[in-house]
Amino acid sequence: MIILSLHTGYHDGTAALLDGYNLVAAVQLERLTRKKGDGGGIPEAAMDEVLAIAGLTRADVDVVVLSRASFPARYFKSNALKTAEYAFHKIIGHEKLKDMCTQMQQRGEGEPAKLFREEMFRADFGFKEGVKIAYSNHHMSHALSALFYTDWDDGLLYTADGCGDNVHYSHRVLKDGRLDCLFGGENMTLQPRRVDSLGLAYGFTTQALGYRMNRHEGKLTGLAAFGEPAQAAALGRHFNVDAAGVIWSDFDSDAAMRDEIHKLAKDAEPADMAASVQKVLEDTVLASVRAILKRHPVRRIGLAGGVFANVRLNRLLCEETDTDEVFVFPGMGDEGITVGGALQYLLERDGLDAWLKQRRRLSSVYLGRDYTADADQVLAANGALKRIDGNPADRAAELIASGKAGAIYDGRMEF
Missing domain, CATH: 3.30.420 (Nucleotidyltransferase; domain 5)
Known part of the structure; x- marks a missing residue:
C-alpha cells in the first residue's frame, strides 16, 4: 500500500x-x-x-x-x-x-x-x-514518530512545540501493551487554546532579540552559552508545573506573553536574555518530565516537536532523568509529522498490537533523491569542469589549505 x-x-x-x-x-x-x-x-x-x-x-x-x-x-x-x-x-x-x-x-x-x-x-x-x-493529529504524529523507530516495551512520549492542532504539549505512556494519552490528545482540539507554550516563548525571545521566529531559534541556543540567565527568575515566575507534569502559565494571552518577553529583553544583554529563556525552558520541561515519570515510572523517553531541536535541553533530559534511553526523532520539527501522520493511519488501520510488532530502529535519515548513478556522466559532460587527479582526500586537503572551497556529494539528501 x-x-x-x-x-x-x-x-x-x-x-x-x-x-x-x-x-x-x-x-x-x-x-x-x-x-x-x-x-x-x-x-x-x-x-x-x-x-x-x-x-x-x-x-x-x-x-x-x-x-x-x-x-x-x-x-x-x-x-x-x-x-x-x-x-x-x-x-x-x-x-x-x-x-x-x-x-x-x-x-x-x-x-x-x-x-x-x-x-x-x-x-x-x-x-x-x-x-x-x-x-x-499534530502531536499524535510527533509522538508516534518517536515511538515507531524503537523496540521499547515501555516509554514516555513527550512532545512540545510552539503550537499544533491547538496543543503545545502532549504526554503519552507506553506500558503493558497499552498506549495511553495523559495530556494533549484529540479532546483538546476544539477546546479554548491554552496560553502556556514555552516553544512560543522561545520564539518571542528570538523575535525580541532581532531574529526571525520559526527560523533563528538555534541562534539563541548558541548565544545562551555566552550569557548569564539574569532574567530567568522574572520570566520563569510566569510558568509552573503541576503534580501531573502539566505546564501552566499566568499569561492571559499570547500577546501578553510576547509583550512581557520584549520588555525583559530591552533590559538585558542579548546573550543574557538568551540564557534566561534557555534556563526557563530547561527547568520547566525537566520538572514536567520528572513529575510524569514519578506517576508513571518508565525507563525510556521519546521526544519530538520543534522544542526538541534544542540540543542542550535534550542533553539535560538524558543526564538528569533516571532513564535508560532517550530517543529524539530526527525530524523533530513539523517536517516529522509527515512520517508520524502515516504511522497514525497505520495504527488506526491495524491496531496497536500489530503496529508495535512492525517497529524497527531507524536505519537512515537520508531519504531524498540519489544522484549517484548520474553524477559522473553529468559532470563529465560539463566542459567547464575538469577532473583533478590524485588521492581525493590528500588533494582536497591541499586545495582547502590553499584557500579553495569544496563540496562533497555522498548519496541521498538528508531528510
Whole structure:
C-alpha cells in the first residue's frame, strides 16, 4: 500500500512516502525551493519529488494523509457565495489559505472530512478516484514518530512545540501493551487554546532579540552559552508545573506573553536574555518530565516537536532523568509529522498490537533523491569542469589549505 503523507503548514511543508510500514522517501519543501522553512499550502514540489524517487506517480497512491494545517480556502465546504468568491480568487491567482484546525474550531466540528472537499482535492491533484484521504493529529504524529523507530516495551512520549492542532504539549505512556494519552490528545482540539507554550516563548525571545521566529531559534541556543540567565527568575515566575507534569502559565494571552518577553529583553544583554529563556525552558520541561515519570515510572523517553531541536535541553533530559534511553526523532520539527501522520493511519488501520510488532530502529535519515548513478556522466559532460587527479582526500586537503572551497556529494539528501 502506497501512503503519501503531506504537511501543509505555514512553515516546514513536507512530503513523505511509505510503502506499508517502510519509509521510502521524505523531502522537506525547503530542499527544493531553497527557502528555509518554506511552507503555506500544499507542498506539490515535495509531493512529486518523493513519488519520483520511488518511480511512482500520483495515480499510484492508495492513501493520502493530510495534516490539519493550511489549505486553499476553496477546499473547505461553504455557501454558494463563498464558493464563488474562492473560485474567483483561484482564477486570478490570489487564493486565500485557511487553517483546517481553525475551521474545525470555528464550526465546532471534530471530523475534518465533514469540512473538506475531498473529491475536489482528489481531482485537482490527479489522485485516482476513491483514493482514501486520512487526517493526522499534530502531536499524535510527533509522538508516534518517536515511538515507531524503537523496540521499547515501555516509554514516555513527550512532545512540545510552539503550537499544533491547538496543543503545545502532549504526554503519552507506553506500558503493558497499552498506549495511553495523559495530556494533549484529540479532546483538546476544539477546546479554548491554552496560553502556556514555552516553544512560543522561545520564539518571542528570538523575535525580541532581532531574529526571525520559526527560523533563528538555534541562534539563541548558541548565544545562551555566552550569557548569564539574569532574567530567568522574572520570566520563569510566569510558568509552573503541576503534580501531573502539566505546564501552566499566568499569561492571559499570547500577546501578553510576547509583550512581557520584549520588555525583559530591552533590559538585558542579548546573550543574557538568551540564557534566561534557555534556563526557563530547561527547568520547566525537566520538572514536567520528572513529575510524569514519578506517576508513571518508565525507563525510556521519546521526544519530538520543534522544542526538541534544542540540543542542550535534550542533553539535560538524558543526564538528569533516571532513564535508560532517550530517543529524539530526527525530524523533530513539523517536517516529522509527515512520517508520524502515516504511522497514525497505520495504527488506526491495524491496531496497536500489530503496529508495535512492525517497529524497527531507524536505519537512515537520508531519504531524498540519489544522484549517484548520474553524477559522473553529468559532470563529465560539463566542459567547464575538469577532473583533478590524485588521492581525493590528500588533494582536497591541499586545495582547502590553499584557500579553495569544496563540496562533497555522498548519496541521498538528508531528510
